[in-house]
Amino acid sequence: MDTPAYERRIRWLHALMALALLxxxxxxxxxxxxxxxxTPARGLVINLHKSCGLLLLGLALLRxxxxxxxxxxxxxxxxxxxQIRAAVWGHRALYACMLLMPLSAYLASNFSKHGVKFFGLLLPPWGPELPAVYSVFNGFHKGLAWVFTALILGHIAMALKHHLVDRDGLLQRIKP
Ligand code: HEM
Known part of the structure; x- marks a missing residue:
């Protein structure tokens, strides 16, 4: 390895977020x-997804x-x-997705009558019920999901290239 490693807490948080985001x-x-x-389970399942997504927003802010x-x-x-420029912009795009994925859906939820039940605790919607506004933010959330998936796959592919082809220790320095 020709560069120092990330701090220990950052390496653990990276691993946790990688698994949780996937x-x-x-x-x-x-x-x-x-x-x-x-179906009756719909509300419970959607609210579990919303709650996990808001937790992930908290982790992204901590990171x-x-x-x-x-x-x-x-x-x-x-x-x-x-290559460095591409890596820097790739990482910026990943951070943008980590923030915009939960934020867009959180905004959408506040323009629907449902709001968010954060692990059972109702956070009442602060916006009026506006289906058109809901659709815009929800559509953004769904579209960005594909961009985020592509970025994560590219990120993993590049990490493997550094590990297996370049053998420059880049993967070692972020591993917990
Ligand atoms: C990092 C956090 C999040 C990720 C990675 C994520 C990912 C996804 C994905 C992949 C979908 C399916 C998209 C599709 O059908 O093509 C989805 C749907 C959905 N997400 Fe999230 N989500 C996150 C956070 C949130 C949050 C915080 C909320 C709400 C507060 C939320 C609410 C929803 C809802 C309501 C749907 C269903 C949309 C529909 O079918 O109309 N998500 N999410």
Whole structure:
């Protein structure tokens, strides 16, 4: 390894969020199979998805807070300028998705009569019931889910390339 590792707490949080975000994406895509619209379980399942998503927003904010307190380790010397630029923008896009996925859906929920039940605690909607506004934010949430999935797959592919082809220790420095 030619660069220092991330702080221990950041490596653990990265692993936790990686697993939780993948699970949340799968959960989201499977919502209609798990509890089709109009079935009694629908409300419970949707609210579980909403609650987990808001928890993930909290973790993303914690990650950003820690990140701006201590700079990330530098890039391996073997990486060219364009590779570094691509990695930086890829990471920025991942952070944007981590924030915008839950925020867009949280906004949508507040323009529907349902609001959010955060693990059973009702957070009453602060907005009026406006189906058109709900549809815009909900459509954004659903569209972004595909962008986020593609970015995560690209992120994993690049991590494997660094590990197996470049062998530059990049994966080692983020592993818990
Ligand atoms: C990082 C956090 C989140 C991720 C990764 C995520 C992921 C997803 C995915 C993949 C879908 C399915 C999209 C599709 O059908 O094509 C979905 C649907 C949905 N999500 Fe999320 N979600 C997150 C947070 C939230 C939050 C915080 C809320 C609400 C407060 C929420 C509410 C919903 C609802 C209501 C649907 C169903 C939309 C519909 O079928 O009309 N999600 N989510």
């Amino acid at each position: 699970a949340q994406l799968v959960f989201g895509f499977a919502l209609n199979e798990i509890a089709p619209r109009g 950003l807070y820690w990140r701006q307190r201590g700079p990330a380790p530098g890039w391996p010397v073997s990486m060219s300028a364009w």
